[in-house]
Amino acid sequence: MAVSGFEGFEKRLELHFSGDDPIRVSNLGLRLLEFESVDDVLHAVQCTVVSAVGNRYFDAYVLSESSLFVYPTKIIIKTCGTTQLLKSIRPLLYYANLMGFYLSDCKYTRGSFIFPQSQPFPHTSFEDEVFYIENCLPSRLSHRKASFMPSKKSSSQSHAWHVFTASDDHHHHGHPLSSMDSLSPASSSYTVEVCMTELDRTTAQKFFRRPGDRKSGDAAGREMTENTGIRGINPNAFICDFAFDPCGYSMNGMHGEKYSTVHVTPEEGYSYASFECVGSLAHDRDDFVEVLKKVVQVFRPGNMSVAISCALTAGDDVWTRVINGLEPLGLKCRSCAVDDFPAAGTILFQTFTSRRK
Structure with a gap:
């Protein structure tokens, strides 16, 4: 092996x-x-x-x-x-x-x-x-x-x-x-799960600790949150962040009853970052597209997938809104899939690749 x-x-x-x-x-x-x-x-x-x-x-x-x-x-x-x-x-x-x-x-x-x-x-x-x-x-x-x-x-x-x-x-x-x-399908809540690979190299380097860095994981994490632009993804959230040694990063965001979370593995050859958040289609219908755009601008991934769990209403075009939000940022939609699950509503799944590839 x-x-x-x-x-x-x-x-x-x-x-x-x-x-x-x-x-x-x-x-x-x-x-x-x-x-x-x-x-x-x-x-x-x-x-x-x-x-x-x-x-x-x-x-x-x-x-x-x-x-x-x-x-x-x-x-x-x-x-x-x-x-x-x-x-x-x-x-x-x-x-x-x-x-x-x-x-x-x-x-x-x-x-x-x-x-x-x-x-x-x-x-x-x-x-x-x-x-x-x-x-x-x-x-x-x-x-x-x-x-x-x-x-x-x-x-x-x-x-x-x-x-x-x-x-x-x-x-x-x-x-x-x-x-x-x-x-339940009666709920207007949604969950967005994003997976990204082949992160921009300059961005990935920001998730490495400096040699000899004696900061605590919490202090180093706060520094990474600010230096990478992660703070700006949801500026209203209270963020609990942590930097691992020698590299890697995790954060949980709290905004009322909503959470968000980011995890980064920055090593060359298998770099990866994830982003996840929850929200309400009834109250912040378009917010998640703006959030996705911010996530892409932070990590600039070569490959990306977006899975959205929600209760779709007739004629809702969530997948089109995601494509329209991400394609101007240099991402090309490669696949779209949709499936319905008992009591879990609908899951939309899309994959994207960078046009630089």
């Missing part, structure tokens, strides 16, 4: 929970999970917390390998490298059940690994991942779907999108949660 570099592409897991105690659900809910329990979950995944912040809506953790977000009834965890993300499911369900919560939705997404041969089980293939997830889930989550986007006939294999969703009958027919806590 050839020696591999660091795997930047993240695996992302989103779990939604319901509870019979409305007071517990509407207040802190899963945020009452003790840190020892969080640490136990992360130990199974093989990563640790390096920084953490919270506001009135949720808690955000920067991990040694990406991010964790905990809302009262929702948990999002994304990890990179050779972490075993799916091994978090069983302990998360165990601790949630002890608190009186039960799983109502599960969503797993990831891109195509740069070094797939280096991934440990259960991330050895998408089929293995789906098999593993299905064996972890309670049987009542009967609405299940696995999808590979675009189809395997596409030439854009480096930026394919793997999706698995599952939901129970109750949630499948929709029940009210807060806008950021809902995956």
Whole structure:
């Protein structure tokens, strides 16, 4: 086996929970999970917390390998490298059940690994991942779907999108949660997941620590946030950032009940950056296109994919708005795919390459 570099592409897991105690659900809910329990979950995944912040809506953790977000009834965890993300499911369900919560939705997404041969089980293939997830889930989550986007006939294999969703009958027919806590088609919320490779070399160099730099990871992270333009992507967000040694960067942004997150692996030959955010089509319908443009201007990637999870309304042309926003920046749309998932709404997936290639 050839020696591999660091795997930047993240695996992302989103779990939604319901509870019979409305007071517990509407207040802190899963945020009452003790840190020892969080640490136990992360130990199974093989990563640790390096920084953490919270506001009135949720808690955000920067991990040694990406991010964790905990809302009262929702948990999002994304990890990179050779972490075993799916091994978090069983302990998360165990601790949630002890608190009186039960799983109502599960969503797993990831891109195509740069070094797939280096991934440990259960991330050895998408089929293995789906098999593993299905064996972890309670049987009542009967609405299940696995999808590979675009189809395997596409030439854009480096930026394919793997999706698995599952939901129970109750949630499948929709029940009210807060806008950021809902995956139901009735919700106007969206999630944008961006994966970028072949970063601009000058930009990538800004994510290396200077030799002999004695700054803390937090201080170096703040410097990178300012020097790279990341601060300007969402200037209203409170940012918790961290710079790794000798290179690499992570940040979580908090803006009310919305989160955003950036992760960068800058090494030459396998450079990678990701950006993710949530929002509401009802309140900031066009904001995500402006945000995507800022992300492209920061990283200037050679390859890029954009996955948007939302509840589409008739005649909505989200994919056209993304193309119209990015093509003037020198990116050419190479593929578009769309698929519908039970209780998770619609996922639009587009791939782009730089015209400089």
